[in-house]
Amino acid sequence: MTWITTATGSEVSLRDPEPSAITLRTIAHHLSLINRFTGATCRPYSVAEHSLLVCEIAEREFHLDVHGQFAALMHDAHEAFTNDISTPAKDELGVPWAAFEYRFERLVRTAFAIHVPSAAHARELKQADLIALATERAQLLPNGGTPWALLDGVRPAGWVDLMSAERVTTTWSGWRAAFTARADALDFQRQQRARVLGR
Numbered sequence: 001m002t003w004i005t006t007a008t009g010s011e012v013s014l015r016d017p018e019p020s021a022i023t024l025r026t027i028a029h030h031l032s033l034i035n036r037f038t039g040a041t042c043r044p045y046s047v048a049e050h051s052l053l054v055c056e057i058a059e060r061e062f063h064l065d066v067h068g069q070f071a072a073l074m075h076d077a078h079e080a081f082t083n084d085i086s087t088p089a090k091d092e093l094g095v096p097w098a099a100f101e102y103r104f105e106r107l108v109r110t111a112f113a114i115h116v117p118s119a120a121h122a123r124e125l126k127q128a129d130l131i132a133l134a135t136e137r138a139q140l141l142p143n144g145g146t147p148w149a150l151l152d153g154v155r156p157a158g159w160v161d162l163m164s165a166e167r168v169t170t171t172w173s174g175w176r177a178a179f180t181a182r183a184d185a186l187d188f189q190r191q192q193r194a195r196v197l198g199r
Helices: 024-033 046-058 068-075 087-093 095-111 117-122 121-141 165-171 172-198
Strands: 003-005 011-013
Touching: 024 046, 024 172, 046 068, 046 121, 046 172, 068 117, 068 121, 068 172, 087 095, 095 117, 117 121
Parallel strands: none
Antiparallel strands: 003 011
């Protein structure tokens, strides 16, 4: 079998996926149910919640425009189809996994027209992702253990509490709705700007 069935009932080929098969509804649903860190967090913590945090960091700390913020929100959207694999596991899987994951990263960027902002803001997006990772490591995972080399010199975001009552009590469907609402708002702003520039 070389395809997966999505939450909407559609089928997506793993070998030759089409951009038309990649929808926001599918991405939001899947990401809200996929836990990060292979479930090692002290509470359920989804890729959708992580993506929203990266988007907020991109806005607050790097002052990216709506195009950059949308790219930040969608930076892990491909995981709706590949699943979220831990970095150590990716290293073990090597080149075949990297090629497979990149196929879907490229597909998502095509489907949502974010190739340009993803490339233009690559440094800021990577740094925002690392800040989110450092924040999650500090607030959601057990203390101690071997330091993570990729977080050397990266400071967690001090303005967010990932254990706040609001976050802890938000259901998976709440994060799905929040992800969808943020994507819709940013996409609307992107279209508005395109219309203004097109005049």
